[in-house]
Amino acid sequence: AQSVTQPDIHITVSEGASLELRCNYSYGATPYLFWYVQSPGQGLQLLLKYFSGDTLVQGIKGFEAEFKRSQSSFNLRKPSVHWSDAAEYFCAGWTQGGGADGLTFGKGTHLIIQP
Amino acid sequence: DAGVIQSPRHEVTEMGQEVTLRCKPISGHNSLFWYRQTMMRGLELLIYFNNNVPIDDSGMPEDRFSAKMPNASFSTLKIQPSEPRDSAVYFCASGRPGGSGYTFGSGTRLTVV
Numbered sequence: 001a002q003s004v005t006q007p008d009i010h011i012t013v014s015e016g017a018s019l020e021l022r023c024n025y026s027y028g029a030t031p032y033l034f035w036y037v038q039s040p041g042q043g044l045q046l047l048l049k050y051f052s053g054d055t056l057v058q059g060i061k062g063f064e065a066e067f068k069r070s071q072s073s074f075n076l077r078k079p080s081v082h083w084s085d086a087a088e089y090f091c092a093g094w095t096q097g098g099g100a101d102g103l104t105f106g107k108g109t110h111l112i113i114q115p
Numbered sequence: 116d117a118g119v120i121q122s123p124r125h126e127v128t129e130m131g132q133e134v135t136l137r138c139k140p141i142s143g144h145n146s147l148f149w150y151r152q153t154m155m156r157g158l159e160l161l162i163y164f165n166n167n168v169p170i171d172d173s174g175m176p177e178d179r180f181s182a183k184m185p186n187a188s189f190s191t192l193k194i195q196p197s198e199p200r201d202s203a204v205y206f207c208a209s210g211r212p213g214g215s216g217y218t219f220g221s222g223t224r225l226t227v228v
Binding site for chain 2: 036
């Protein structure tokens with residue numbers, strides 16, 4: 001069955017430090033992959049997406065993600081985090097014909113920024 | 116573009132009451148999704164519509180849940196009768212077919228007491 005796994009439930013990073021959030025996928029074919037961010041009390045906002053082509057994709061708010069087929073991964077990175085980046089981050093995947101035509105979400109990673 | 120609009124933002128109701136959640140998708144988006152978010156289960160897809168037609172409702176937990184989309188600009192998710200375990204944040208999202216990424220509403224936080 002198709003799935004998206006985020007191994008880290010919580011990540012704590014110092015402000016100004018670099019960030020990497022992990023995401024692994026399991027699909028029969030290469031899915032479309034997405035990263036969303038959810039601030040407290042808010043809906044999910046799309047940060048970036050990968051469909052095909054260049055495996056390094058740029059998103060909003062200074063985030064980027066790299067698709068690695070050999071590792072079935074799509075990790076999210078940011079060179080220097082800001083306190084406002086504290087939020088819940090969700091990785092998601094989609095394939096046509098993979099059952100419900102909706103995104104399959106990981107469980108999320110809660111990012112904590114310490115001063 | 117006002118985005119995906121959900122109402123109400125918060126709903127507190129007593130067990131056994133009927134609850135109706137509402138969603139207005141983005142104009143031009145012909146796919147609409149209802150998700151439920153809880154701490155224990157994360158984000159779960161309940162049902163999705165394509166061109167106002169329900170395509171897959173396999174995520175709807177039980178018969179107490181029903182969803183309709185009478186036209187391209189409006190959808191409802193109804194729970195009747197509601198139970199405390201239905202307490203969650205319910206999100207509506209809209210998009211275009213093809214998995215191009217969806218726009219989420221701000222959610223409705225439902226508390227059933």
